[in-house]
Amino acid sequence: MDICERSPAYVRAIAPYQPGKPISELAREMGLDEAKIIKLASNENPLGLSPRARDAIEAAVDDLARYPDGNAFELKAALSKHYGVEPANIVIGNGSNDLLELATGAFLTPGATTVYARHAFAVYPLATQSRGGRGIVVPTRDYCHDLDKMAEAIGPETRIVFIANPNNPTGTYIPAKDIEAFLGKVPEDVVVVLDEAYNEYLPHELRADSVRWLKSHRNLIITRTFSKAYGLAGLRVGYGLMDPAVADLLNRLRQPFNVNSLALAAATAALGDQEFVARSYALNRAGMAQIEAGFHELGLKWIPSVGNFISFELPKKAGASTAGAVYANLLKQGVIVRPVAGYEMPDHLRVTIGLFDENKQFLAALKNAMAA
């Protein structure tokens, strides 16, 4: 027997995650100058990182010969203060992606099911499949999660429901009262993972006090990240907030040193720089308006977004999608956006909101690409 056939069929069936194209790769492929390439493909913070996080990283370099604090004492203390929860409620992850994996590891066995929306974040099917689980995909309404249908989709084998709020790549949002009502309906032995990776980009009036729901729902896991508004995507650090007994399960599964010491130091400092987060938020709102105005001028349709990205629809030509051709043409012009055909959105592309000049260049390049 071939050695690879010893790997479970559900592992061999995994379709790998398709990341945004790295700047260095496009530069190599097209012979372009890296400095002239604009990457608006992975919902990264165009402001970079907080200067306080940078200082913390520099200071932490001196201790790199030592293992990190596997219990993340300082980061948990800072998060505990920030959210008014106990350190025992917190699990730190190598990106919030790690939390999604830990949740499936803790609750799925082969044959179990998870429930998530069509067009929802790609890691939910991946994390499900890696444990031999089966995803139940629930149709959306105007690209938005349909929580009534999701509640109906829960069956006896269901162990986890994933909700992304806002969702990536649609940018759609579910009001707090609807999530609260949903939590009231879900059986208490089904975990609800509420993925709030873009929470810091939500307009304040839309933010749910989701942390409060932990008190009444032991089956709730809230995940957040330092990759987006905090500008630390390259360091990989995120966290989950949950019931202490659930946190204890996830902590048994995680690698003893799953988050490196530079990431821990940077995240602790970044959390203390809310002025940077506020600046990132304001820049994003202005950039979103700028890009929407540009789409309007180009006669394009888009899905209204409350994240730091927006998916827009390219008109078909002779009944065929033009999104792939526009994506390729943008690459030639040194602009990287994200195809979302893998999300069953073959006519859309997703663009991350950048700096004012990046947005402007993207819109000019898009105009060229559509005329080509």
Ligand SMILES: *Cc1c(COP(=O)(O)O)cnc(C)c1O
């Ligand atoms: C980016 C993203 C994440 C996680 O990113 P990490 O870098 O692993 O923290 C989680 N959920 C959604 C919806 C995302 O878009």
